[in-house]
Amino acid sequence: MSAAVEVMKAATVSFPSQAWFQQLADQMNANRARQEQLGYVDCVAQFTVLDGGPGGAPLAYRVTFEEFSAIAVDEVPTRELGVADFALEGDYATWKEMIENIVDGHGRPDLEHSLNRLSHMGTPMKLVSTDPVQADCYFRFNQSLQEFVNACARFTTVFGR
Amino acid sequence: MNEPIRVENLQPLDQPYLMDEAQLADYEASYRNDYHAWAQVLGENVERIRRGSYSLHWLNTDGGNWGKRAKPSSRGLTYTDINRVRGYGDIPQRADWFNFAPRGSIREPYRDRMPVVTDYVVTNRDELWADNVITLYEEAKARQWNATKDIPWHELEALPEDLEKATCQLCTFLTEVEFVAGDFPAKWLYRTPQDFLEVKSFLATQLMDEARHQEVFRKRAIAGGGLLHASPGFEWALKAILDAPSHTMGTFLLNLLGEGLVLSVFRSGEMIAKTQVDKEIFRRCLQDEARHVSYGVLELKNYLATHPQREQGIEEMHRFADVGEQVILTAFTEAALIEPVAVLLGGGLKHIDKGMEGLAHMWRMFIDEYLQRCASAGFDRRARCTIPLDLPWGVAK
Numbered sequence: 001m002s003a004a005v006e007v008m009k010a011a012t013v014s015f016p017s018q019a020w021f022q023q024l025a026d027q028m029n030a031n032r033a034r035q036e037q038l039g040y041v042d043c044v045a046q047f048t049v050l051d052g053g054p055g056g057a058p059l060a061y062r063v064t065f066e067e068f069s070a071i072a073v074d075e076v077p078t079r080e081l082g083v084a085d086f087a088l089e090g091d092y093a094t095w096k097e098m099i100e101n102i103v104d105g106h107g108r109p110d111l112e113h114s115l116n117r118l119s120h121m122g123t124p125m126k127l128v129s130t131d132p133v134q135a136d137c138y139f140r141f142n143q144s145l146q147e148f149v150n151a152c153a154r155f156t157t158v159f160g161r
Numbered sequence: 162m163n164e165p166i167r168v169e170n171l172q173p174l175d176q177p178y179l180m181d182e183a184q185l186a187d188y189e190a191s192y193r194n195d196y197h198a199w200a201q202v203l204g205e206n207v208e209r210i211r212r213g214s215y216s217l218h219w220l221n222t223d224g225g226n227w228g229k230r231a232k233p234s235s236r237g238l239t240y241t242d243i244n245r246v247r248g249y250g251d252i253p254q255r256a257d258w259f260n261f262a263p264r265g266s267i268r269e270p271y272r273d274r275m276p277v278v279t280d281y282v283v284t285n286r287d288e289l290w291a292d293n294v295i296t297l298y299e300e301a302k303a304r305q306w307n308a309t310k311d312i313p314w315h316e317l318e319a320l321p322e323d324l325e326k327a328t329c330q331l332c333t334f335l336t337e338v339e340f341v342a343g344d345f346p347a348k349w350l351y352r353t354p355q356d357f358l359e360v361k362s363f364l365a366t367q368l369m370d371e372a373r374h375q376e377v378f379r380k381r382a383i384a385g386g387g388l389l390h391a392s393p394g395f396e397w398a399l400k401a402i403l404d405a406p407s408h409t410m411g412t413f414l415l416n417l418l419g420e421g422l423v424l425s426v427f428r429s430g431e432m433i434a435k436t437q438v439d440k441e442i443f444r445r446c447l448q449d450e451a452r453h454v455s456y457g458v459l460e461l462k463n464y465l466a467t468h469p470q471r472e473q474g475i476e477e478m479h480r481f482a483d484v485g486e487q488v489i490l491t492a493f494t495e496a497a498l499i500e501p502v503a504v505l506l507g508g509g510l511k512h513i514d515k516g517m518e519g520l521a522h523m524w525r526m527f528i529d530e531y532l533q534r535c536a537s538a539g540f541d542r543r544a545r546c547t548i549p550l551d552l553p554w555g556v557a558k
Contacts, residue, residue, distance in 0.1 A: 114444070117431065117432045121526075132537050133537060
């Protein structure tokens with residue numbers, strides 16, 4: 001059950017964009033009390049929109065989580081993992097459907113749209129990692145990552161870059 | 162007419178007398194006749210107190226590490242922070258203190274007068290160390306949750322009978338396996354000397370995690386209809402874990418293979434959950450399970466990397482895995498596990514065949530992840546894996 005969260009001033013942000021993931025990070029950082037309930041998050045997660053860029057090229061955003069905060073959000077020019085522990089990859093339509101579902105559920109996805117539900121079978125989202133221990137970070141912090149994306153219900157998303 | 166029965170008049174049922182007279186006699190004899198050191202210490206203490214004399218020997222810091230103060234980091238004061246202080250972070254390669262004297266304390270002058278706990282048999286650090294154990298311990302403490310209050314139980318919805326029974330059967334299986342996932346670390350926690358306190362601390366969190374998992378699945382089943390069937394296949398797999406001849410082997414079987422598979426079951430459980438309550442339960446549990454798996458992988462990696470005869474160490478692990486995989490397979494082929502998962506995957510008893518197709522896909526994923534974890538630990542099991550890479554499920558004609 002979620003603790004009461006502090007609702008930041010409503011914003012309108014386009015997806016996919018660095019600003020959109022930064023907005024999620026800002027929401028997380030503004031609600032430290034909830035993060036302290038959930039526990040530490042120490043990983044570098046990459047969120048990739050496989051066809052989100054110009055000409056259907058991939059767009060990737062790397063979020064660095066440390067302790068109870070998201071301390072950095074970067075757009076990376078490639079879907080290569082780099083320093084990320086893992087990447088969660090999906091096409092634009094899947095991301096859009098998931099975000100709209102979370103918004104419709106007022107911050108909670110329905111049974112068919114949780115991160116694990118979408119990624120467990122490798123489709124429509126896929127967990128990518130080069131090392132199983134790093135991949136396990138996705139599972140170790142799954143509740144926090146779910147609530148990280150659930151925060152999209154607290155601002156307005158417009159779709160398209 | 163009989164008198165009404167009142168609560169205060171109820172008599173307890175007859176209970177067998179549980180005290181083992183011989184064990185008590187042995188205990189008395191040991192402490193009265195065999196052990197003399199404690200009586201000598203007691204005598205000296207009583208004599209000093211009678212004299213009205215203070216010892217104050219504990220103010221002497223010779224031979225200790227007094228005065229080097231640990232400083233907290235951003236998270237507070239962690240084991241890593243205090244281990245940076247000279248004299249406290251030296252984890253011995255081989256433990257030779259078989260009592261409770263804390264690592265880094267002034268203990269050497271008292272060695273000869275201290276008891277020896279003969280159950281402390283895991284004396285080689287590389288039998289249990291993992292480079293991530295301190296991180297995982299801190300993470301485990303920070304990510305504890307409460308099965309009574311953190312699950313939205315009031316939202317639990319009644320499911321159609323086939324789905325409810327499938328959910329409750331899956332929960333019965335998970336309740337059964339979580340007991341051993343607590344008993345195994347408990348068994349080795351007790352056998353590990355105090356100088357390996359970081360590992361003991363992590364094992365204590367694993368015990369708490371498993372107690373909570375057992376609790377949450379038991380509650381889910383009983384809130385949804387009830388516990389269903391226990392299974393012999395589960396039991397033999399669990400016994401094989403408990404009977405493992407060494408901590409590393411048992412950890413391989415429990416944390417890397419068994420919990421790796423259970424982690425997959427939890428992820429599948431989250432995916433196929435029919436209520437938000439079940440989704441929340443599985444998501445919370447899979448986080449805990451992933452910590453245990455991470456410890457298992459890095460413990461095996463450290464064990465093999467530091468083994469004085471690496472090839473021999475690997476071969477011994479293969480021999481153990483040849484048996485262990487097969488016994489674990491008995492659980493993961495039980496009808497009481499795969500059938501309810503298939504029913505939930507398919508969306509009902511009528512669609513169990515469709516569910517089995519999904520399970521076949523998951524099976525390949527499970528086994529591939531297991532083999533990746535082995536390879537990451539430096540233990541290439543691909544050529545020798547005795548678990549079939551495909552679900553051994555025939556198509557009915």
